Amino acid sequence: EPEVTQTPSxxxxxxxQEVILRCVPISNHLYxxxxxxxxGQKVEFLVSFYNNEISEKSEIFDDxxxxxxxxxxxxxxxxxxxxxxxxAMYFCASCPADYTGELFFGEGSRLTVL
Amino acid sequence: GESVGLHLPTLSVxxxxxxxxxxxxxNSASDYFxxxxxESGKGPxxxxxxxxxxxxxxxxxxxxxxxxxVKHLSLQIAATQPGDSAVYFCAERGDSGAGSYQLTFGxxxxxxxxx
Numbered sequence: 001e002p003e004v005t006q007t008p009s010x011x012x013x014x015x016x017q018e019v020i021l022r023c024v025p026i027s028n029h030l031y032x033x034x035x036x037x038x039x040g041q042k043v044e045f046l047v048s049f050y051n052n053e054i055s056e057k058s059e060i061f062d063d064x065x066x067x068x069x070x071x072x073x074x075x076x077x078x079x080x081x082x083x084x085x086x087x088a089m090y091f092c093a094s095c096p097a098d099y100t101g102e103l104f105f106g107e108g109s110r111l112t113v114l
Numbered sequence: 115g116e117s118v119g120l121h122l123p124t125l126s127v128x129x130x131x132x133x134x135x136x137x138x139x140x141n142s143a144s145d146y147f148x149x150x151x152x153e154s155g156k157g158p159x160x161x162x163x164x165x166x167x168x169x170x171x172x173x174x175x176x177x178x179x180x181x182x183x184v185k186h187l188s189l190q191i192a193a194t195q196p197g198d199s200a201v202y203f204c205a206e207r208g209d210s211g212a213g214s215y216q217l218t219f220g221x222x223x224x225x226x227x228x229x
Contacts, residue, residue: 004157033216043158043203043219056216091157102148103217105157 002026004106006092012112016081021109023075023092031095032075033103034067036060038088046090049075082113126226133191135223137204140185144206148217149178149189153200161189161202191225199227 005024013019025032034046047057049067064086066078075094079086089110093103127133139147145166150158164171164178164187171178177190187204201224205217 035219042221043205045216045218048216093157102160102163105150105159107155107157 004092004094004104006090006106006109008109009107010110010112012114013082015084015113018078018080019082019111021077021079021090021092021111023077023106024073025075025092025094026096026104027073028096029094029104030097031055032067032069033093033095034077035091035093035105036088037091037108043091046077079111082111084113087111087113123221124224124226126228127194128228129196130193133189133194133198133225135189135191135202135204135225137187137189137220138185139187139204139206139220141206141208141218142182142185144208146207147178147180147187148205148207149176149187150203150205150219151198151200152203152222158203194225194227196227196229199225201225 004026007022011019030050032049035043036046037043044060045058047061047067048055052069064080068076075092077090089108091108092106095103125133125135148163149161151161152158162171162173162176162178164180166182169180175192179188189202191198201222203222204220207217
């Protein structure tokens with residue numbers, strides 16, 4: 001069964017460093033998303049991406065964040081100058097072209113900022 | 115502001131009993147609702163969905179009920195099994211008009227099944 005894959009599963013970084021989280025969405029999907037979940041809290045929307053551009057972003061997704069689809073398969077989230085409060089699970093999700101509404105989530109990348 | 119929330123943060127049930135997990139939403143423009151299951155250390159896993167033009171939908175051992183009058187959503191799990199132990203999130207999609215599939219998640223209810 002096709003699935004969304006994410007790397008790394010866990011990254012530890014020093015405050016102020018840049019991190020890149022990678023995602024390979026399901027191959028025939030056209031909508032891509034990043035969500036964040038701080039430990040013990042709810043899953044929060046960060047950004048949606050379609051047709052090689054951001055279609056929607058939340059208040060969380062400020063200039064510190066950026067997304068890119070550098071090739072036909074990868075979808076990345078870059079976090080510049082990480083802060084302690086960026087520590088969270090980051091989930092990538094994708095959705096097919098048709099209007100099903102169901103998002104398929106990856107297993108997540110845990111980011112720990114020290 | 116608009117929000118999605120859950121009535122109970124934790125729920126413990128005996129194996130074999132039925133479980134009911136509740137969710138309140140406040141965005142009357144939401145047209146689509148999903149229940150996700152999240153096991154420890156994993157991403158949210160789709161369980162069942164329902165559109166706003168329906169009031170009930172059944173899957174395998176799960177039923178979702180939607181009461182638009184009181185803006186209430188529930189997930190019923192029949193014959194709960196130990197493998198059902200997880201955190202359950204309701205999520206809604208409102209009419210953002212942007213053509214994206216942004217979901218707003220509730221805080222989650224932790225279901226613990228007692229063998």
